[in-house]
Amino acid sequence: MKHPAGFHRTATVENFSSVPRPNRADRNPSCRPLVSARIEALPPKPPNVIAIYPGSFDPITNGHLDLIQRGSRLFDRLIVSILRNESKQPLFSVEERTEMLCEVVQDYPNVQVDSFNGLLVDHAAAHSATVLLRGIRAISDYEFELQMALMNRRLRPGVETIFMMSNEAYSFISSRLVKEVFGLGGSITGLVPATVEARLHRRLSQLQTKGA
Ligand code: PNS
Numbered sequence: 465m466k467h468p469a470g471f472h473r474t475a476t477v478e479n480f481s482s483v484p485r486p487n488r489a490d491r492n493p494s495c496r497p498l499v500s501a502r503i504e505a506l507p508p509k510p511p512n513v514i515a516i517y518p519g520s521f522d523p524i525t526n527g528h529l530d531l532i533q534r535g536s537r538l539f540d541r542l543i544v545s546i547l548r549n550e551s552k553q554p555l556f557s558v559e560e561r562t563e564m565l566c567e568v569v570q571d572y573p574n575v576q577v578d579s580f581n582g583l584l585v586d587h588a589a590a591h592s593a594t595v596l597l598r599g600i601r602a603i604s605d606y607e608f609e610l611q612m613a614l615m616n617r618r619l620r621p622g623v624e625t626i627f628m629m630s631n632e633a634y635s636f637i638s639s640r641l642v643k644e645v646f647g648l649g650g651s652i653t654g655l656v657p658a659t660v661e662a663r664l665h666r667r668l669s670q671l672q673t674k675g676a
Pocket of ligand 1: 520521582583584585612613615616
């Protein structure tokens with residue numbers, strides 16, 4: 465078989481990794497850079513990659529938990545961080561959400577739970593974290609997530625946002641919908657961890673007692 469000039473053999477799908485590169489002398493001269501290309505220099509990879517998984521987690525769902533499991537396999541340490549947001553009226557306090565999260569991450573030794581005020585990137589820096597982990601469920605999440613990721617990158621270029629998809633079985637779940645369905649008497653079994661479901665039942669009866 466005749467090979468093109470400068471190539472020694474033809475690549476097939478099977479031996480793709482052995483695709484031969486043209487000999488230096490045979491490279492297209494018009495592709496040689498006139499000025500060496502430069503991109504923004506970023507800090508090198510740290511020896512231990514620490515990631516922050518931030519959110520409201522009011523309450524944690526099985527979609528969040530699925531992402532925590534996936535993240536725990538990718539990063540040396542994963543810190544699930546609850547935003548302390550005074551302006552929101554959460555169903556569960558930050559302390560209750562911390563307890564719920566701690567209960568469900570016990571199986572993952574490299575996962576910790578924390579909370580934060582202020583800028584997420586400052587919280588990441590305080591933990592020497594270089595990754596922000598966020599879940600993307602549908603294309604509708606993308607616009608807001610992109611804005612946040614680019615703003616966070618502008619604030620701290622060394623912190624990378626990584627988007628992950630949870631198992632498709634959980635891709636429609638949100639804390640807001642779980643609370644709405646539960647409040648209206650629908651079943652949320654399988655959408656949140658069993659301990660969270662039990663807490664929702666307790667919270668509902670507390671609210672009903674208060675309201676009575
Ligand atoms: O679970 P949520 O409510 O979608 O999480 C949103 C969260 C906590 C990730 C976001 O509100 C946040 O990072 N808040 C911290 C304030 C901040 O850093 N803002 C500027 C980044 S765009």
